Amino acid sequence: MDDTSTPAPPGPRRQRRPRDTAQVWATGLDGIAYGGDYNPEQWPEETWAEDVRLMREAGVTFATVGVFSWVLMEPREGELHLDWLDRVIDGLHAAGIRVVLSTPTAGPPAWLYAKYPDARVVTRDGVALGPGSRGAMSPSAPAYREACRRIADALAARYGSHPALALWHVHNEYGVPVSEDFSVHARHAFRDWLQERYDTVDELNRRWGTLFWGQRYGAWDEVEPPGPAASVVNAAHQLDWARFTDHQLRACFRIERDAIRQHSDVPVTTNFQGFNGRPTDLWAWADEVDIVSNDHYLDAADPRNHVTLAQAADLVRSVAAGRPWFLMEHSTSAVNWQPRNVAKLPGEMRRNSLQHVARGSDAVGFFQWRASRVGVEKFHSTMLPHGGTGTRVWREVVELGADLRRLADVHGSVVRPRVAILWDWESSWAQGLEWRPSVDLDADERRDAYYRALFDEDVTVDFAHPGADLSAYDLVVAPALYLLRADHAARLTRWVEDGGTLVVSYFSAIVDEDDALHPGGFGTPLREALGVVVEEFTPLRAGERVHLSAGGSADDALGDMLDGTAVDVWAEDLRLEGARAVATFRDGPVPGGPAVTRHAHGAGHGWYVAARLDGVALRSVLRAAAHDAGVATRRIGDDVELVVRHGTTDDFLFVVNHGAAAATLELTGHDLLTGMDVDGRLVVPAGDVAVVRSERRP
Structure with a gap:
């Protein structure tokens, strides 16, 4: 099936360049991968076996572990405690569940803050940020960089060839909750970055237009980060600071990735945040990862947030150069950090998940597996809610796992917009x-x-x-x-x-x-x-x-x-x-x-x-x-989404009906979700999804 259901109108058609769709994918994850963040350290060890049993019941195929576990892995500098992680990974492996192993560097331990106070992030107003929350230390601080390298190296040396390992997940959401750093380390690194970019102070003055308002610099040590000033700071100066901030975050990623690659040939990723990752230029970041992955959360205040979901998925697929990508996190229902954390309606989680798959994701992941009883995210929805297996959310989680198994053949197919x-x-x-x-x-x-x-x-x-x-x-x-x-x-x-x-x-x-x-x-x-x-x-x-x-x-x-x-x-x-x-x-x-x-x-x-x-x-x-x-437009109905993924010989039309009325299409094929043949006419009820497989027309 083509990307349009009606003939294209008259218009110029140029020779189209074939896309490079060579794919690297998570080791051992066939079909559409399904799972989420797993934080067993928050629970007594006797619950771990139950977690694994319920994961199998839900159809989970991967679990992301270690994201915020640095203090357990390394309770004191240089002292590794990984036996507990051995038991977690081996237990998942015995159940046939693949492991996405995270480096824990988005959660520096308290001892790191205490021993290296100069490595703390400093705000624009000069406030040093300490422990007690999530976040990172100064991406320019040598002590933080070395600590990141050391823990990444230790994990890769120990688990780099573990048979359960599917993917390395470095850090977590770079740039969140802080990205800018005005510490002394950042000041010196900024000058070094500028010197490499411009070579001479004269060239920096020319490019920044510093003769305006008498801002001209005479030496590199006169250049400061764009902190508080009497009036608006030079725009070119601020733009370069944004570039520098992004560069420093990527440099930290590369340090960990390169340490991992000394021991492991398993692919490496880090979770992007689509358009919400304001300080990160994803065109540049995509060149650094083996697989593009993303986190996405609905804006509960937006009544048409399925449109922004589609936009985010299209962006991530584009950053991945059209190749399948990995949805690392989204939510089963409400999040916990918006002004009004609206729960998802019945069927909405399924539609959200299949939207991401329609637009190129070959994985559906959630934050997180089991709901936390403590901490600021205890009201965040999860795959296994506080109410347990008797809840609607759990039933939908199990049903989604079955749906994704039915879509196994979609894996590896691509979207080709014009x-x-x-x-x-x-x-x-x-x-x-x-x-x-x-x-x-x-x-x-x-x-x-x-x-x-x-x-x-x-x-x-x-x-x-x-x-x-x-x-x-x-x-x-x-x-x-x-x-x-x-x-x-x-x-x-x-x-x-x-x-x-x-x-x-x-x-x-x-x-x-x-x-x-x-x-x-x-x-x-x-x-x-x-x-x-x-x-x-x-x-x-x-x-x-x-x-x-x-x-x-x-x-x-x-x-x-x-x-x-x-x-x-x-x-x-x-x-x-x-x-x-x-x-x-x-x-x-x-x-x-x-x-x-x-x-x-x-x-x-x-x-x-x-x-x-x-x-x-x-x-x-x-x-x-x-x-x-020469591009056709069409209108099936309000909020009816049509996307085609192209396989080697077959096409897969996703019809996601977000509207309040049934949608009717004229087509033939086989609906993978219902197992029914479609002979000329498909009716998709309100709130439902169809995935119709058809042989590609010559």
Whole structure:
């Protein structure tokens, strides 16, 4: 089955680059892996046998152990106590349950804080953070780095060839709960990092534009981290600090990974956090791990949080270069750390889990196996709840295990979207700094809006870095690309010339990698591809709304659809240089000025959206751009999700019905979840899921 259920509309089709789908996977985990974090040290040893028995009943195939066990593994510096861990791992192995073994370095023991107080994280305000919680020490501190290396080396030497070992899990959620560190070690490391990046202080001054406000530096030891200052700190300085922070966290990961690889050839990962991992650039991190893994938790306040789940899964699959990835953690029901920890409704956990599988995960993991009686996470849902095996959650856990066994043949298949959303963490870091034209400019909000509009048109997307090879895509969307390097803009322009369709939202291509404005004005690097010049930003006042009008062409159906649309937050004063106005501003700061434009460039098209569209209006623009690109859109029903995973010879269509009414599709195949053949018509009840296997059409 193809990615669309209706014929593609007319449009250019270019030669698509085959994707590299060579796969490395967790040792011995066949089918869709199922399990979660296991913390047996929180319980008397006599419960361990019961845990293993219930894991087998639930269909668990892996358990992640050791995440926060450093103080038990090494109660005093250099003194290893691992006999208890031997018994845990051997017990799991005897039951046929694979082990994901974590290094415990996200939970430094109290003795490490006491012996090396200079290794504590120091906040921007100069407060040293101590023990008593979760978290890490200064990623730049030699004592912490050496302690991490030592415990990782010891674990790998002891368990690196253990027959139960499926995967190494280094640390836990890098950057959480703190990422920035302003300690003396960070100050010196920052200067070393800058010197390696710029070579000379003169070059740093040039790139940072330090002649502004007399900030020029005369020597490296004059450069400080961007701590408290009288006014706003240099933006290039802050952007480099964000890059440095990410670099130091990755350096800590590499220290542990490389220690492990001295003893073990089992794959190594660390758990990402999708878009919530603010200080980490996952495009860079993906190059460091053998398997990409992720943690995801619903925002309970969002009534359509299944859309943000889909977005997170698409991101992680994209970071994994299209290869299957590992869902390390999500929740069976409520979490414990949001303002209102809403429980999942019956069937919701199953839908969440199968959504992740639909979008490329070959593992379903939870935090955690058995509910904790003590600690701040005692109200967090688990696979084995406080109420035990008589609960609805436990029954759903067992049922999900059976579902995943039925989906074993999905393992190794891939998702191949024709549409990509451009996303660059460095751009989002830069856009989020102070003194931008409006406090309402929000890169995350625009990314979410464009993703939601494509989701509602049943268009599956990848995410891509603006400097990536985009030849696999026909439609590329840039909802928030404030920072764009000139060479990346040139590649995007050539991609449009070759037949691609590019949609760019406002406040894009404004600055280069040093947060300096591009010569020639706003948006200059994409001027050729888009056919417009941004003469001036005209942000709107709080609560102000302006309206759009049709662009003036009698046969422009899109312009008619946008006519009368109210927009807020933002407008721009555009000058057309080849583009055509599809819609204009009826009122506001630039009445009559172009608001949505379309430009034919080479064999492709460039669209520009100078207003904050949402909902039906944004979907209409993206639907028209998709038509230019030859990408079909469709609408099965409200909140019905369709995603195809492609196997070697067969395709697997996932139909996830989040809506309140049954969904009906015309197709043939075999539903893996029910075991029933589908002969021309499939009905998926409200809240249910189907996975239809079919032989790929030539």
